[in-house]
Amino acid sequence: MLMASKKLRRTGVSAELCERLKRHQLETCQDVLSITPVELMRLAGLSYPAALELLQLLSRACAPAVSRAWDLWRKKGELCFSTSLPALDTLLRGGLPRGALTEVTGPSGCGKTQLCMMLSVLATLPRTMGGLDSGVIFIDTESAFSAERLVEMAQARFPEFFSVKERLLEMASRVHLFRELTCQDVLNRLERLEEDIIACRAGLLILDSVASVVRKEFDTSLPGNLTFRSNLLGQEAAVLKYLSQAFCIPVVLTNQITTRVGEKVHCPQWNQADVSKEEDSGFVTAALGNTWSHSVNTRLIVQYEDTERRQIVIAKSPVAPFAVLSYTVQKEGIRLEALAHKGQNEALIKLPLRQATWRICEFSGICRNNKGTTKLFILSGKHGRGSWTYGNENPESVLNQGTDPGLQPIRVRSGFICNLSQATPSTC
């Protein structure tokens, strides 16, 4: 894609040289710039200075333009997309950044898709109301998008504006939904998305969710799959970043969570005796691994606080400090409660995870949501099958993972009693 695939013919290289290069399968700028000058000398039959000159010519043809930070700052009205949640906007210095990727991750049922739908409504609003007055492209891989909910949210959030039925219909017609069910479909769709973005005049791109297709298809316990998966995710990230920067639109992705088991966790408030006992403790973090955590620019984690309230945690952001906001999911979408914690003072994240008091030999950590509870299915384990819900009644079970905020522990549920005996996994 992009300038790199520019054909040599169009860059001003002489026809004869183009022919010579073509014989060695060097047809685009990318091909020629991907080899070293000495190799180019050999393949093209050029002298060293001539090879360097050719590289300079091609570099001029595909290098991006140089701008200044001041030019960016002067367009500051176009830097962010307001989320209509004032506390979040203030922390993010205006809203979700346009031209960068924002990830929302968390356990299922916390409100990620609700947040995406709310942002879709906001993007279609006129600029006077804080919107982008544009279309929305919603790529749905979990079939979780509900048009009825979208309409209900719009009416509840902006009752006067959407009292006129035409506006409601127009809003709904601006949200373009694409259903993709496999990794390759998603990648193909992304690579052709430029035309769709221009056709729909999209100002917001939502991908819900990145993780579900990837985790379905890649069994990372098999060797080689991990690198393949990382490469695929890297390609997706690169395409998304290109689209978001070229069109100056915010891109919102959702991610899932995964359990990490069996790591020694640094937790200074425990004394040595405790630490040695807790070898099997695990915790829940954002899925898709370390490399993906590097690729997203902003990461928002949603997690449970208690049965009703949830929290948004700003885990990674180039502009925002670490902060925690409480919210609930209502008819009108996300409603923020008061700012729960911010900065150093009260940023206290309870990270309850029921600790195993016995060894778990092997289990699949699948956390599903069933009306507010979250269950960990033990599909094969020393103590038989069962579902196991966990909670925070044990104050010593607080963990604090310190090595990587992208892999921060996430709270997944609120107080329930363990139920391990003959229970068979119920359908969720």
Next chain:
Amino acid sequence: MQRTVPSLPLAPSVKVKLINAGFQVASDLIDMRPLQLCKEAGISQEEAVEVLQMLRDDGQPHQQRAATESLTALDLLHQEQALGSIVTFCSALDDALGGGVPVGKTTEICGAPGVGKTQLCMQLAVDVQIPVCFGGLGGKALYIDTEGSFLVQRVVDMAEAVVQHCTLLAEDTEQRQALEELTVEKILSSLFLVRCHDYVELLAEVYLLPDFLSEHPEVRLVVIDSIAFPFRHDFEDLSQRTRLLNGLAQQLIQLATQHSLAVVLTNQMTTRVSNGQSKLVPALGESWGHAATQRLILHWEGLRRLASLYKSPSQMEATIQYQITLQGFRDAPDEPRPTPASSAVSCPSGNHSKRPRMEDLS
């Protein structure tokens, strides 16, 4: 020290013909005339002229170079001292680095996501512009962004903090004069920004850097944030990646010394599984570890952010603590570690640490 014909930077076909005609060393060719060479070697007239011109250019500077090449260590010492370094505003890190990020060398910054690499790069891009009378370099910066993490609002925060800091320090008239010119607008205007989307654009940009730097000789810092992202997912052939990265590293070191600027590269971390344990190591492979002159690794330890000087030709290995505040990259405050019984720890106002504190369990 005769130069042999195969080692000349000529086109391969020309070299083959010269060798077949019996020319083995450069001195055989020097006294030839173009037409004579043309007939003996069977090359075209233009090629013959090119060969002779190259030899002539080669010969003279070679002798001159032999005279100037022997620099004494004393000359080098003067040169290095004259070059200076870019402060990071975290005095512990500046001390560990011997004054700051050195000019004329490449520095690599590795770290886990969210630990502060981009923050440090943005801080350096602002700090390089501190006027000379305040102890800075008074230069401009070029920021090559491959990830999209460069957000202007943050640079504005840091620029305002730097201006404020200099305002407090200004004592004599020269400093006050320099201060009048040091505004947020000027700082942002002197920060050049390039957004590269893949490795080809990055390579193209680096090939064009010599021209850019000739046009803007005041540039004293080139930041590539990050060099890892474009190289991590597009390559099936890892040996090609290694070749390209090595070429890139050499070009950057050459630029750093020839144009006396500091080159800062950001790298990511990757998980490596060994003996059933996984740990984070810098990405891009083992050979990349040799590419940069200095290597700084940023990492978490519990709740603290630490920076370790991992590789340096002149400084000792050291680990220091730092924090990210509203004003940018700063020293960590000296405060007692919070015990589980104590509640919120006091902190200087206006500080926003990015990490959660220990929880109050009571």
